[in-house]
Structure formats: C-alpha cells, structure tokens
Amino acid sequence: MIYQIIKNEKNYTYRYLILTLNSYAQTKPRARDLGVPFDGVTGKNNAITDVPGIEVGYKTLIEGNGKLEPGKGPVRTGVTVILPKGKTSKNYPIAWFNLNGDGEMTGIANVEDYGLGYGPIGITNTNSVGTVRDAIGEWSYKKFSEGDFIDFSFGLPIVAETWDGMLNDINGFHVKKEHVWEALDNAKGGIVQEGNVGGGTGMALYHYKGGNGTASRTFKIDGKEYTLGVFIQANFGGRNDLMIAGVPVGKEIKEYKPILNNQKRKDGSAIVIVATDAPLLPSQLELVAKRVTHGIARTGTFSNDSSGEIFLALSTAEPVTNEKGSLQTWNVLTKEQLNPIFKATVQATEEAIINTLVAAEDMEGINNNKFFGLPHDILQEILKKYNRYKK
Numbered sequence: 001m002i003y004q005i006i007k008n009e010k011n012y013t014y015r016y017l018i019l020t021l022n023s024y025a026q027t028k029p030r031a032r033d034l035g036v037p038f039d040g041v042t043g044k045n046n047a048i049t050d051v052p053g054i055e056v057g058y059k060t061l062i063e064g065n066g067k068l069e070p071g072k073g074p075v076r077t078g079v080t081v082i083l084p085k086g087k088t089s090k091n092y093p094i095a096w097f098n099l100n101g102d103g104e105m106t107g108i109a110n111v112e113d114y115g116l117g118y119g120p121i122g123i124t125n126t127n128s129v130g131t132v133r134d135a136i137g138e139w140s141y142k143k144f145s146e147g148d149f150i151d152f153s154f155g156l157p158i159v160a161e162t163w164d165g166m167l168n169d170i171n172g173f174h175v176k177k178e179h180v181w182e183a184l185d186n187a188k189g190g191i192v193q194e195g196n197v198g199g200g201t202g203m204a205l206y207h208y209k210g211g212n213g214t215a216s217r218t219f220k221i222d223g224k225e226y227t228l229g230v231f232i233q234a235n236f237g238g239r240n241d242l243m244i245a246g247v248p249v250g251k252e253i254k255e256y257k258p259i260l261n262n263q264k265r266k267d268g269s270a271i272v273i274v275a276t277d278a279p280l281l282p283s284q285l286e287l288v289a290k291r292v293t294h295g296i297a298r299t300g301t302f303s304n305d306s307s308g309e310i311f312l313a314l315s316t317a318e319p320v321t322n323e324k325g326s327l328q329t330w331n332v333l334t335k336e337q338l339n340p341i342f343k344a345t346v347q348a349t350e351e352a353i354i355n356t357l358v359a360a361e362d363m364e365g366i367n368n369n370k371f372f373g374l375p376h377d378i379l380q381e382i383l384k385k386y387n388r389y390k391k
Helices: 021-026 108-114 125-143 177-185 282-297 339-360 378-383
Strands: 003-007 011-019 057-063 075-083 091-100 116-118 120-124 158-162 211-221 222-235 270-278 308-315
Touching: 057 177, 075 125, 075 177, 091 108, 091 282, 108 116, 108 339, 120 125, 120 270, 125 158, 125 177, 158 222, 158 308, 211 339, 222 339, 270 282, 270 339, 282 308, 282 339
Parallel strands: 120 158, 270 308
Antiparallel strands: 003 011, 011 057, 057 075, 075 120, 091 116, 091 308, 211 222, 222 270
16 A cells, blocks of 8 residues: 655645555455355456456545544545546447436436447546546546547546545545546556445445445357446445345344444445447447346345436447448347346346445544444355355
8 A cells, every 4th residue: 555645725735545456456355255156257357347448547535534624534535437448539339327316427418319428437426526527528638639639628528426425524525636637547457446445435335334346247149258347336225225145134234333423324326337348239238227227126225215326338349430420330239139238237236236345344434433344254154144155
C-alpha cells in the first residue's frame, strides 16, 4: 500500500490511499475460495476484464476519523472507471435497464437514441457524479480530439452512482477531476480489485461492508466461445434478506451488526455493468441488462423503495461503418441463440455480489459509524450446516 499526501484548494491536507492493483487483489480470498458453490465456467480472472479489451481503473480516497466535519472528512470514497474499448475513442453497442430509479446515470438519452457508447464509464458516490462526468469529458477531449475529429470535444459520458453517506463526508465533494484522470490513466486489464476500493470504498451491502465485485463466464454459441463479465458497485439490501448459494446467511448470523451513531441507514443502490464480446444489437443488450435482475434477486434483495438499481449491458463487437459514414453493417446473433448469454449474466451477477461481500473489510467512517466485513469463518460454517459448502 502506498500513501500520497495532497493539499486541496482549501489547504486541508489529505492522505489518499492508493492500492496497487495486482498485489492487493491476489492476496485476498474470493467467494469460491471459501467454498461457495457457483454454476458456470469462469474466464481466466473471473472478472469483467476477461472480455478482451476491457480495462478497469480506481482511485480510492481514505482520510480522517471521528466526527463529521463537512468539507474536511472523514473521507471514505473514490471513483471507478471502466473502459470498454481500452484507452480509445471506439464506440460499442450498449443498452440499459432501470429496475428501480432511485439513482442517477448520465448519458442515457444518447444511449436510447443511438444504441452506442463512446469512451469510459464512471461510477462514484451520489454527489460526485457531475465532477466525474466533467472529468471524463475533459480527459476524452484532450486524448481524442485531433484534427477534424471534434465531436468528442466533451462527449456524453456515462456516470452512475451509489450513496456512501453513512461512512463518507459525502457533502465535502472530495472527488476531484485529477482523481478521475488518475483512475483513467492507470486503468488496466487483468486482475480486478474488489471490496473497499474506488467508487465502492464507502458502500454497504446487506448491512455488511459492501463495495465492488466482479465475475465472468464463458460459453459457446454455434461452436464459437464467448466471454461475458459483470462488474457491480453494490450498496443495497437488509441483513435478513441476504442469501448465499440458497442459504439464509443473513438470518443465521446474529453478530456483526453495523454501528450507526444517531443515524438510520437508508437502502442504497446497485450499479451493474455487463460486458460481452458476443455480437449483439442494442435491443438484444437491453434483454441482457434485464437479466441482471435475476442475478441480484438470487442474493435476496427485493429492491427496496429507496434503492436505485440501474444496469448497463454492452458488447465490444462494434458495427462496421463505411468510409462515407453513411452505412453501418452489424453481424449479430439471433435472438434464439441468446439463452447462454442470459444464463451467464445471471450467474456472473450473483457471484460478483458475493465476491463483493467476501472482499470487503471492516470500515469505520463519519461519527464512528462502522460496517463489518462478512466473517469468512462463520460463512463457511453456515454453508456446511446446509450442505452447500464446496471443497
């Protein structure tokens, strides 16, 4: 772990926690390592980055302890970026589904009309959506606007949020454009960090510590192998609702309840990105995005009134446009071939959520509020009790 000292415009000193991607991720167990059984075949890293070309970047901000002082801290937040086509301006087919709209995702009108996305996707806390959107736009302008290519001068970035106000000084607006640029510049493929990192730093999940999680599946259609990956920023659910591998884990564990000093926790949100290299139309990707609902339902949630569940699905197999820009050619699978993709989406979504719980660690934030990580040893005992433990 590396710490970096920075002073903001008010001359408050912040110590931002920077986690190195590969070394940190490799030392932490994942749900499968604890004996949680899952169906389906994963990709190499069991992550969204198993889809060729996809990169993920984080900036994690952790500073201070004790009483909330708006503008000073404590800080428990950050930003996550997903680059579907790496650090390029290439487009990609995309669609979205709004299960429960108590949340925000920018750029959706453009997605609806064009069925194409351009550039990075950002995920952060509720009050930092504007900053992240503007930062992605400026980064893209500086990186891609050359010569006659000016239409990406600010773009229409897609940025979504979940609320971290139980642990983070959310009204302090601690995420700055420089943090977003750092996450973008450092985005990479391969192993993906999970738990208390990036935009997921201050989140809670089923009244345990939440954050980020990912998983992937491979499958064949008409003899050709494809990959599908899921990434989630998870911040939702009540304790008694939690189900893991069909087991009522939330009801079984009586300890490790959150410490919330003079505050009541409202339900949060779930932002899910599904990516695949299977060639799909935007209308088909909307069907894929809808299947995320089944994956999160397997973990027990019923989408509480105050929880925003918003899902994106994209394909890295972009259409081909002729030289004049007057004709696009799409090669796509038929709807009758989509069942393996639907199944992979459900399976990977479920596993990504449980991976989030397994990776997230105890965190104390504003006013000494605290969420505990899911206890691994107790989880294994419960799985064994219900004959669901997989060696």
